[in-house]
Amino acid sequence: MSDETKQPGLPEIDVNEYGGKKDGVKQAMNRRLFMQLLVFDVPPAHGPGASGAGTGRDADEVAARLGETLRARSIAGVVYADANDPRGVGLLTWSEDPSIFVRAVRPLFATDFMRDVVIRPDMTMLGRSYSTGHEPDLGFVLLERPIKNVLAPEYPWHVWYPLRRNGAYAKLPPIDQSHIMREHAAIGMAYGQKELAHDIRLACHGLDAKDNEFVIGLVGHDLHPLSHLVQTMRKTRQTSEFISQMGPFFVGHVAHRSP
Numbered sequence: 001m002s003d004e005t006k007q008p009g010l011p012e013i014d015v016n017e018y019g020g021k022k023d024g025v026k027q028a029m030n031r032r033l034f035m036q037l038l039v040f041d042v043p044p045a046h047g048p049g050a051s052g053a054g055t056g057r058d059a060d061e062v063a064a065r066l067g068e069t070l071r072a073r074s075i076a077g078v079v080y081a082d083a084n085d086p087r088g089v090g091l092l093t094w095s096e097d098p099s100i101f102v103r104a105v106r107p108l109f110a111t112d113f114m115r116d117v118v119i120r121p122d123m124t125m126l127g128r129s130y131s132t133g134h135e136p137d138l139g140f141v142l143l144e145r146p147i148k149n150v151l152a153p154e155y156p157w158h159v160w161y162p163l164r165r166n167g168a169y170a171k172l173p174p175i176d177q178s179h180i181m182r183e184h185a186a187i188g189m190a191y192g193q194k195e196l197a198h199d200i201r202l203a204c205h206g207l208d209a210k211d212n213e214f215v216i217g218l219v220g221h222d223l224h225p226l227s228h229l230v231q232t233m234r235k236t237r238q239t240s241e242f243i244s245q246m247g248p249f250f251v252g253h254v255a256h257r258s259p
Contacts, residue, residue, distance in 0.1 A: 067256025080252030127202025
């Protein structure tokens with residue numbers, strides 16, 4: 001809204017994401033990537049011939065069918081075997097257009113092989129990519145990096161969880177917030193440089209049923225470093241003083257990918 005049309009007394013609204021300077025100009029972009037995780041259980045088979053369409057069956061069979069369907073329908077996504085639930089399956093999908101979750105992902109659950117699955121809403125996570133204001137390549141961080149990390153074949157282990165900070169953090173001066181986040185970022189970069197863990201950071205303000213603020217994804221070749229990273233982060237000022245809620249945690253091993 002221009003200065004001529006802006007109503008007096010109203011705050012300035014800016015929905016752009018910002019990065020560092022590029023060719024002397026601060027980067028700005030009004031685009032972001034949405035990612036959604038859905039987790040469900042596959043009911044056990046009951047009685048003779050229970051492996052037929054629309055009845056309970058093996059969770060790995062459903063995961064395989066889901067992976068095939070994603071590729072056939074050109075839906076980008078990752079299908080997980082739930083490490084904590086032998087009948088659990090996870091589905092991660094993404095798009096710049098969040099309506100894909102209604103138009104393309106939702107109909108998957110009306111197919112014969114998915115119709116009897118039981119959604120676990122406590123594990124549903126939905127968020128959007130965001131910037132910190134210092135990224136050297138804003139477009140890559142917002143639109144490409146999250147996809148690159150979840151599709152990397154060398155990272156079969158993925159851990160997803162939501163979190164919420166308490167109100168005290170929002171009242172801190174910006175310089176204090178910057179120092180707190182810098183400590184967090186330095187730890188994450190150290191794990192990344194050693195190829196132990198890489199992250200996906202999503203904002204979910206107003207998108208999460210339990211009022212969480214962020215969704216975090218950790219991916220890596222081995223599971224132990226992902227757990228170790230969460231443990232290490234507990235000692236930071238952000239986690240020890242300002243996190244009011246964290247989890248539930250979904251631990252998935254990639255079963256199928258659909259680029």
